[in-house]
Amino acid sequence: MNEQVNKSLSTLEILIAQLQSMWEGIIALLPSLVIAIAFLIFTWIVAKFAIRISDKLTAKTSMRPSLRELVDTLVKIAIWTVGLLVSLTILLPDLTPGSLVAGLGIGTVAIGFAFQDIFENFLAGILIMAREKMRIGDYVKCEGIEGKVEQILLRETHIRKPSNELTIVPNSVLFKNPIEILTDQQQRRHEIVVGVSYDTDLEQARTVIREGVQSTDVVDSEKPVDIFACEFNSSSVDFKLRWWSGSAQRDMHESRDFVIRSVKRALDDADIEIPFPYRTHIFKEPLPISSSGD
Template sequence: MTNTTSTTEISKDFADKAETSVEILIQQLNAMWEGLVALVPSMLIAVVVLVITWIVARFAAKIAGRLTGKASMRPSLRQLVDTVTRIAIWVIGLMIALTILLPGLTPASLLAALGFGAVAIGFAFQDIFENFMAGILIMLREKMRIGDFIECEGVEGRVEHIALRETHIRKPDKELTIVPNAILFKNPVKILTDVTKRRHEMIAGVSYDTDLEDARKVILNAVQNADHVDQDETIDVFAREFNSSSVDFTVRWWSGSQPRDMHQSRDTVIRAVKAALDNANIEIPFPYVTHTFKEPVPFKSSDNNKD
């Protein structure tokens, strides 16, 4: 009897606890549902705010595009203005939507949370943000425009597109190289087409028995009459050094700054100098090799030369 009574009491206690737990769970679910239903108007208003933010961002970007289009601004700087305008409007719209959705969230606490989150995200995505900031600074500075031919860290080509995180460089062989903006910002960049003219040079050698003044005049005259050479700029012909088999001249002239201009002018100058030196009977020596021996080298005459 005693054992049966104890078992019954235990079962009854378990049933009571289970019933109590179910009631608590139901109450919590009802509270969550009521809270969700109460939050629906705020959610709808927040969605409406986001839609309005999207519309305003597009409208503001179009206005910014028209304003920057009238001004003499580079395409990359116009893109920066458009991006910054969109980001600023979206930040304001998201802050308003979060404040409506969570009434207890004040703008001050939201800014504090965003500040702490920005620090944490900044450490986690340091390289991404570094390239992002470098892209903004590259767009703001005056030099290195789209279409410029540049050289940086072994990458040489024409700037095709400047984005916030990367720059697209098209090599002369049409190969596309995507370079992180941090590399272009932290390292020296050669802008070969910053101006329309560029100085080129080559080395011309003549033999040691040549009158150097005559050779200089022949080379100078040849370059002055060559095609693709800017005759408005100074053409220089300077004796450079005593080389192993020749006396070398440095020949300098001006032509266009584009890579093709360099190749065309170099081709015409080299061919003109070669033809002029040949016509003047001035030797362009190739390397000579002179062998010396410590002792005389014996030579044996052939049978045909015995007489």
């Protein structure tokens, strides 16, 4: 019985000694902890002023907004990386730069496997911001996603659909897949198909269609209007019309509206018919022959 009591007392004494040692270590670490926290606060202040200085410097250049944001982010990351490393060195004096770099290397590999998608989107965001194409305000199409680019962040891009819904797209999707930038230039080419009946003089129809297209103000008069006879359809000879107008999505809808109405009006004035697709099929089948011979 006495032996069990002695063992319990010795275990309790060891536990108390360990707790006392830990408390003494915490007390001894307090000055370094306070200095490390103070240095982190100093790092936050320096990063804040550095970003302001970076904004003022980049504002004087012709850099794109997305590239300015990238510069601000890289400045912030660099300052905070140095601040955290210095704070760790203050808090743990035995931590040498060599061991810290080695630990970061092993940790980076482990974190890289765990957060592969996050880092992939992060690097894709940096590359998207750095390249000249796809600016904020561009109208883009990619993997069934279509809309106006509102914001480019390091991990994701915000695209506003024409119906006003917001789509948040991971940057890796935009970087790895083909993307159409419809507003890369001020103008782009639009096209429609219009058909005329088979008894129409095609040269006259071409002239009338051209006059109808060129009579609208939304068509760029400095670039050619193409009118090609492209197909013998079931009820019409089809012309493909191509013209140049604004590249914005609304410009496309407005120019198509004006061109279609103007061409229809010109063809009507010239008494040129735009046939219905089914007109040649009416009474096309032969009448049945009565078996009685009537």
